[in-house]
Amino acid sequence: MDQKEWPLWEVFIRSRNGLDHKHCGSVHATDARMALQAARNVFTRRQEGVSIWVVRGDHIVASDPDAKPEMFDPMEDKIYRHPTFYKLPDEVDYM
Amino acid sequence: MYTQAIDIPNKQQDTQAKQPLSDKEIGYQAEFDARIANGEVVEPKDWMPEAYRKTLIRQISQHAHSEIVGMLPEGNWITRAPTLKRKAILLAKVQDEGGHGLYLYAAAETLGVSRDELIEALHAGRAKYSSIFNYPTVTWADIGVIGWLVDGAAIMNQIPLCRCSYGPYARAMVRICKEESFHQRQGFDLLLTMMRGTQAQRDMVQDAVNRWWWPSLMMFGPHDSQSQHGEQSMRWGIKRISNDELRQKFIDATVPQAAVLGVTLPDARLELNEATGHYAHGEIDWDEFWNVVNGHGQCNRERLAERVQAWEDGAWVREAALAYAAKE
């Protein structure tokens, strides 16, 4: 590492079993162990977590905002994927 | 409030030449404007006007700097806290403030600037922080008054920011607001306990209130009429309520609290207007306001010097951590 700044790590916390890890912010650290400890010290002081993931910021691959149209718009007209598309008689609408 | 200086003219920003937008950018601008108009949220990597990005960096980092510098006046009393419970509470509170600074730096970093750059700007005197922290904490009662008045004022401004247009900033503010309410409550509790104590303790509290009341009102910034960027920031959903409105709201909430404590607020002109339901009040000493903002308050030099010292003293530690990581 020839940079002079500490790398950025993104932090994901699972607040309790049954839930997903959720992104909650970032910390600076020079290695993964330090990042985990920093995340623990910063983000779990009020018992907000049972599990922590840290990922170096430059390891995250994000979708291109410019590509939003082709990535996400095509889902718009496939509403038959949603249950509400189907109108059923009241007696069986619980399905 | 921790962002009061957003309203103060920034010579740098104002003299920047405006580049004409390309066709693509005109499209983006329209999208951005629509998003703002619909009350939708802007996320990192979404296109945004340069002025929006710069304003956000300035506001968020100023807020972050305020939290960090704010650790110093309160940190001043941790080793002298009068009971173990109060020591733990104060340490946890100051730690929270460090954490808030951290969340805010992280939010600012999503806008393409690094934490180190922001810190460098603070240390070089190019970035501002809330001038309330340029006042000294000379007695233990100051700690209670800071919790009651300073954090009370901060909360008033922070809640609307939870709905601001920039996602990472809004989310940081939600996290901060959750943690902040204990800050005000512990301050009020501290003062109430002292007011029920000895006469010497009651005198200490009143003296602290006398010194911190007006600076707390100054936290809300200049009058709206003097406020330069207020309008633009409001349009962008970065700033949601006017300075004067917030200040009035704060006064109206605080006067009854002072009565519960049994302290007198040092303003002979405080009086409830039955018709409006608002308290009339005296005029702020704007000379003092501008003096402190411009670097001539009681602690401006010391606060910055202390932060610079801590940073410089820590350079070898930061370098060592990097060197070790490179060896792995």
Next chain:
Amino acid sequence: MTYFTLNAGAMTPHLEYRLRIADNALILGQRLSEWCGHAPVLEEDLALANIALDLIGQARLLLTHVGVLENKGRDEDQLAFLRNEHEYRNVTLVELPNGDFAATVLRNFLFSAFQTQLWQALQMSTDTELAAIAAKSLKEARYHQRHSGEWVIRLGDGTQESHTRSQAALDRLWPYTAELFSESPVDDAAARDGLGPAWISLQPAWSQAVLPVLEEATLKIPVPSPFRSRGKFGVHSEHFGHLLTEMQYLQRAYPGGTW
């Protein structure tokens, strides 16, 4: 040379045994809280504050317990803030000024490694309250040991400057660790009655935990010397009076106040 210890209202050996543990946590918590707002990086401001809060929490539980057992109406704050120098039973190691970050993490490491062993053994104490405190505090001490141990390695094996500072810190602090394992009648009584281990019995496990880390940090263990600090007997260093002056100020200046 014999030392006499001023023992106004002498405590029983068992109370003293508990008080040593309590005062260690109290005084180190006080020292670490000095760092708040001045750490090399924001993440470490929060880390050191967490450690200080853990220690203050341990001190509160232990002092309250001692106050109840002593049965003279002293609560955690009267014990923390109104004793005189010779009545405190912390080891000298924890009262020393923090020094730089290398010295701070090294002292944390040496002490928390000791605490881990002590808390582990105290889980079997005949004093059920002490055993309960031990179970909770053990988790904290383990975390402190891990956090500080990793920093000791990073700084010992980081840059030339961090190595030099780390070695200087070890040279200065190491002699004070002998007190942790020096014999005392208080320990003998505690071990005999199942209250807790004689601290000397913790030395092998402590060495096993500490020496490999110092080696990985490329640090040289100083040659053992006859120096023995005597804080746990109430005979403190010159630093201690200043620490107490600061810590006790408000309680002394405003007697009878409610805080």
